[in-house]
Amino acid sequence: MDIDIVKDVDQPLGYNESEKDASATCVAEESAYQYPALFTSKTLLELCSSSWSRSQKAQDDIQPYLRGCKWSPDGTCCLSVVNNDGVHLTELPRDLYSNSPAPNRTIDILDSIVHIKEAGLVYDYCWYPGMNSNLPESCCWITTKQNSPIQMWDAFDGSLRCTYRGFNAVDEMEPALSVTFSQEGSRIIAGYKKVIRTFDVDRPGRDFAEHKLGSPATCFATDSNLLAVGSWNSTINLYNVNEMGTYKSIGKMHGHSGGVTHMKFTPDGIRLVSGARKDHRLLIWDIRYYRRPLNILTRAVNTNQRVYFDISPCGKYLITGGTDGVLKVWDVDQVDWKNSLETNEENSDDATYKFALHNDCCNSISIHPLRPILATGSGQFHFRDPMTGLEGADVSLQSNGMAIDNITNEVDTDENDLRYSCEAENSLVFWWIGDIVTEENVLTANVDS
Structure with missing residues (x-):
């Protein structure tokens, strides 16, 4: 099964010398942004x-909480994964394409x-990194899930385009x-x-190179010819990838106390940010x-769940969520997080801004590639409290003739442990993080002009 992916949008078929000046002008305009x-x-x-909320007929272990959100490269829509509910694609409202709300x-x-x-x-x-809504063939994403091959999905109608299958030494298909x-x-x-x-993107099936x-x-981060590979054994391997797809090891980094779950390079490609499970x-x-x-x-990361962070395209801000529902922001102009730190400052909390956005775990962060808009996702799996046998507010029982409130009060539980909390919040929210235009601002602008 063949797929069509636009390889080079800047030089389409029929590109000739007479079009060089126009192309150079477009590139200059883009670089001026x-x-x-x-x-x-x-x-x-x-x-x-x-x-998202759980159906009344659903079992206790069916909890539809968010497990990640990512803006499309062109910024027109946001892709989110919901536990036990698959993949959702939501569009950015048209009025947010320009101007301030x-x-x-x-x-x-x-x-x-x-x-x-x-x-x-x-x-x-x-x-797909070259995704552009004006080019339907480029609008796609890939997923890997339990007991399935890598699947490529069409972003317009949700149809399955093709699959990429990896097989082990005994010819058994295994998931990535x-x-x-x-x-x-x-x-x-x-x-x-x-x-x-x-x-090879153009060759779906079981043809692959292996290293x-x-x-x-468990996770990747790419920049130019660099590839960082995180692992459950708390290490990060750094590779140089040549044009033929061959991996040359550069070195191994140690420092996390848990399995590495998310990584990202800064826009300059010099620094790498990494986070791990149950590692603060x-x-x-x-x-x-x-x-x-x-x-x-x-x-705050108290669970094995992947907690995302993101770096602004300008490279100035680092934003992360946490299991406490608090959004933390580091501004490089106020907190120079890109330079070295003394070891005795390891436990200091020097975030530039803090926003208590969610009552549940804020596990998903994604910054819009073009606009000052932030997407956040919340939720996590809530266990039954081993001391009370109750889970959240969904259980309305009485035990041995005693009301639930009395049981909860008699048992000394940790109120800060959101895994047993009744405050389950499974949501995807878009936030404006730029200038907010008020009537005073408009009047001032008119007077100045």
Whole structure:
């Protein structure tokens, strides 16, 4: 099964010498684009929201909480994964494509324009890096889930385009633990328990190149020809990838106390930020001197769940969520998180801004690629309290003739442990993090003009 992916949008068929000047002008206009300032008003404005709740007939272990959200490369829509409910695609309202929203703007309720019901657990997902809504053939993403191959989905109608299947030594198909595209979008890099497999995007099926690993590849970060591979054994391997897809090891980084779950390069490609499960630290690495972390930032991560963070396209802000529902922001102009830190400052909390956005775990963070808009997702699996046998507010029982409130009061429980909390919040929210235009601002602008 063949698929059509646009390889080079800048030089289409029929490109000739007479079009060079026009092309150079377009490139100059694109390079002149300046990313808008963020957090200038030191407040967040809620724009849109969507939520998921468990059906009354569903079993206790069926909890539809968010497990990640990612803006499309062109910024027109947001892709989110919901536990036990598959993949949802939501569009950005058209009025947010330009200008700043008014403070009294009505909050939109987001509806999924595409919903792919996935039966298994979705391990990882990734947009095609050249995605452009004006080119339907480029609008797609890939997912990898439990007991399934890598699947490519169409972003317009949610249809399955093709699959990429990895087989082990005994010819058994095995699912990938993590997936990503190469930066130019010509290859799919998939991490398995003991190998990395590279697929050609134009050749779906079971044709792949293989590179052996000593530990599972649980997450990736790419920049140019660099590939960082995180593992459950708390290490990060750094590779140089040539044009043929061959991996050359550069070094290994140690520092996390749990399995690495998310990583991202800064826009300059010099530094790498990494986070891990049950590890309250975000480690900043300088890949030129990777023997020890360059800087250490703190956040709340009390579970094995993947808690995402993001770096603004301008490279100035680092934003992360946490299991306490608090959004933390580091501004490089106020907190120089890109430079070295003394070891005795490891436990200090020097975040520039803090926003208590959610009552539940804030596990998903994604910054819009063009506009000052932030997408956040909340939710986690809520266990039954082993002391009371109750889970959240969904259980309305009485035990031995005693009211639930009395049982809860008699048992000394940790109120800060959101895993047993009745405050379950499974939502996707868009926030405005740029300048907020008020009537005073408009009047001032008119007078000045």
